[in-house]
Amino acid sequence: GAGVSQSPSNKVTEKGKDVELRCDPISGHTALYWYRQRLGQGLEFLIYFQGNSAPDKSGLPSDRFSAERTGESVSTLTIQRTQQEDSAVYLCASSLRLASDTQYFGPGTRLTVL
Amino acid sequence: RKEVEQDPGPFNVPEGATVAFNCTYSNSASQSFFWYRQDCRKEPKLLMSVYSSGNEDGRFTAQLNRASQYISLLIRDSKLSDSATYLCVVRGTGGSYIPTFGRGTSLIVHP
Numbered sequence: 001g002a003g004v005s006q007s008p009s010n011k012v013t014e015k016g017k018d019v020e021l022r023c024d025p026i027s028g029h030t031a032l033y034w035y036r037q038r039l040g041q042g043l044e045f046l047i048y049f050q051g052n053s054a055p056d057k058s059g060l061p062s063d064r065f066s067a068e069r070t071g072e073s074v075s076t077l078t079i080q081r082t083q084q085e086d087s088a089v090y091l092c093a094s095s096l097r098l099a100s101d102t103q104y105f106g107p108g109t110r111l112t113v114l
Numbered sequence: 115r116k117e118v119e120q121d122p123g124p125f126n127v128p129e130g131a132t133v134a135f136n137c138t139y140s141n142s143a144s145q146s147f148f149w150y151r152q153d154c155r156k157e158p159k160l161l162m163s164v165y166s167s168g169n170e171d172g173r174f175t176a177q178l179n180r181a182s183q184y185i186s187l188l189i190r191d192s193k194l195s196d197s198a199t200y201l202c203v204v205r206g207t208g209g210s211y212i213p214t215f216g217r218g219t220s221l222i223v224h225p
Contacts, residue, residue, distance in 0.1 A: 035215075042118075042201065043158070043215040056212065091157060098211045101148065105157035 002026065004106035006092050012112045013082055021077045021109045025094030033103060034067055034077050035091045043091065049075060050098040082113045117141060117214045118204050124220035131192045135219045137202030138184045145206025147178055147185045152199045152218065161187075161200070192223045 005024045013019050025032050034046040045059040049069040060066070064082075069075040079086055089110050093103040120137045127133045139147075147164035162169060164176040164185045175188040189196055202216035 031211075033213075040217075042217040045212050045214070048211065050211075059212070101146065101163050102160045103213070105159065107157050 004092055004094050004104050006090075006106035006109050008109060009107065010110045010112075012114065014114050015084060016081055018078065018080045019082055019111065021079075021090050021092075021111070023075045023077070023092030023094075023106055025073070025075070025092070026104055028072075029094035029096055029104075030072050031095045031098040031100065032069055032075050033093045033095075034075070035093065036061075036088045037091060037108070038088045046077070046090075048098070079111075082111075084113050087111055087113045118202055118216040120200075120202050120216035120219045122217055122219060124222050126222045126224060127192055129192055129194060129223055129225055131223075132188065132190045133192055133221065134186055134188045135200055135202075135221075136184050136186050137216055137219075138182075139202075139204045139214075140183070141204075142180075142183060143206075144204045146204070147176075148203040148205070148213075149174075149176055149185075149187050150201040150203055150215075152201055154198075158201055158215075189221075192221075194223050194225065197221055197223045 007022045030051045033048045035043040047057050047067045049055045064080045067077045089108040091108045093105045095103045149161040150158040151161045152158040164178045168177045173190045177186045199218040199220050201218045203213050205213040
């Protein structure tokens, strides 16, 4: 079946612009996570959604970052007024449930802020 | 001290070698442990979960040592295709479902 998909695969933007990244999780997966991976670094948790519960936003680095998810489907991560330090790969993962062991990752969106 | 620490490597080993990586974690209340594999410029994929009793999957063996707060991954009979970055993941501290990823250990298997 289809895996997690993300779009765009690459995004180059100018400092100060807003960007929107999209994630389509595996159908039926109730949990969805967003991560950021800077070059040579580990994955940094940003936010997770579980069904219709309130998301855990504790990893969002600033109020320029926000995310939404419609039910148990598509999620968007929005970064407002982008800064050069936002340049990274943004990875989305989904799992059957929040407590599930296995997270399935999408291919990521590589964001470059000039 | 970082929550999850790994030796970044790289570990350069010949085909057929046995290689082991360790990962230490700082919070003794951590509940779940995993190894993920990440190929260059690709997304991470779950390699195996790590159970208290240890577990084995083919050439791969994972162990958990709660007393010393580390997990290990042993790869026997290394293949060229094992070349990748291996990420240690710890989850479940204080009832949280937020995973903490290590920076990863780079493995290069050469002919």
